[in-house]
Amino acid sequence: MKPARRFRLGVLVNPFAGIGGALALKGSDGAEIREQALALGAKPQANARMGKALSRLVDAAAEFEIFTVAADMGQSICEALGLPCQVVYTPANVQTESSDTEAAVRCLIEAGADLILFAGGDGTARNVCHVVQDRVPVLGVPAGCKIHSGVYTVTPSAAGEVVLKMLSGELVSEYEAEVRDIDEQAFRQGRVVARHYGEMRVPHDLTYVQSVKMGGQESEELVLADICDHVTELMDEMPDTLFVMGSGSTVASVMQELGLENTLLGVDVIRQGQLLAKDVTAEQLLQITDGHDVRLVVTVIGGQGHVFGRGNQQLSAAFLKRLGKDRILVLATKQKLQQLGGRPLRLDTGDSELDKAMAGSFSIITGYHDKVLYTAV
Structure with a gap:
């Protein structure tokens, strides 16, 4: 009898997601905005939000493996919660960029992730979508200033609950969720210009309301x-x-x-x-x-x-x-x-x-x- 393959969870954090929100910077995209937010004393919150999702899985740690990214892109919060993890990508710089997110996603797919759980905002969802498309299911932990995309759960804890259902063998629905993002420059000028960037496969609680x-x-x-x-x-x-x-x-x-x-x-x-x-x-x-x-x-x-x-x-x-x-x-x-x-x-x-x-x-x-x-x- 071959040993059962454990569920492989890819964990990815955009550590600077949402950093401009509390300072009314209307987003976190771009190195200049992040530097400005940090200079003004902004505290990164994305890892704390991923922690709320992962904390729902601690008691089920024996049921799955975590593949993640070095330091604050996933490794730090996994280790803080005592969840064993394997690092599959290490960014070159402390202040990570969208290219790091995309490179990390490629490595998580190569590692055979059954689901990529990522924390960020609409900019992060765009980066993930650019690589994933429909190759593997994803689930977003809301951590950004802008959450217009349908790939995010309503709360970080809700993301953990959905993953827990998958681990326990419960039926979990899959649907195609839209990835949208707004133009931050236009937003800072009082205009909301949203754009559709694609769809990704997203799990959610199974519903039985249907015509059949x-x-x-x-x-x-x-x-x-x-x-x-x-x-x-x-x-x-x-x-x-x-x-x-x-x-x-x-x-x-x-x-x-x-x-x-x-x-x-x-x-x-x-x-x-x-x-x-x-x-x-x-x-x-x-x-x-x-x-x-x-x-x-x-x-x-x-x-x-x-x-x-x-x-x-x-x-x-x-x-x-x-x-x-x-x-x-x-x-x-x-x-x-x-x-x-x-x-x-x-x-x-x-x-x-x-x-x-x-x-x-x-x-x-x-x-x-x-x-x-x-x-x-």
Whole structure:
């Protein structure tokens, strides 16, 4: 039995975030503003705010690993709380810049962070978004003068509570949150000029208010219909992409929605709503998909939550390595995930290094434009 992979939390602090707020400087962007604020006696608050978030996780320290940035960009507050951490980036200067934030984010992604928890304001969110895009989920601890972006929780402690839910195996929703920032120069002149900079994947408390409810419970049939609508919409948006359809009844529902014959215990390949290959072998799959843009559609199979290695051995390690984790669409109803009782999803590709590389947070499609984050090992 391979050892369970612990959740990897990336911790990043912009130590100067919000430093100009108390002095009515209308922001903290730019070295001159930070120097002015420090000269006027401003006290950095971002680490204290990250501390409020991380303090909610102290009792669960054995459940996760922290990867962070040297000194006041994360290491200091982790050590102050007695949370073991591994430093993956060290800035060259004490007064860090946006380039340090972006370099740190790259290192956290390379370390395999399942979630990047960062403290800052809208400027920090912009820097994080520039690197992350949709590669890993993020969660912002509000610490800046400007908090217009939707990636931040309402309080620092709330951020810790969301992470705690993820660690305990509770279902946590995922949504695309907007990153916005205002022009500080215009703001100091009394004008609010806000600009959209992108979206990032953000976890938040799971809500059950949705159209597919019946008597407070999910209707399995309606939920499956919603999942099918989500997947077929993606297919319409990517007409040149090959979709490899794995085994299982949830994937079979998508094939039925498309009006295509399905191999319930096999693997089929489709494009533009047409069946290209049926019940393919591992070798055939490698040949058919070679040189194409590909997405794999799979579901959670078996009572132990297997994604690979149970009924879909045609999805070889060679194919999955070539594909990449970011091109895997995992489908499951929330009821099916809840039946796991907090146990992680299982990866059993036959290649332990590949299992390790793919382990961590997966975005699970649970309805129409409805996703949850769930851990796989």
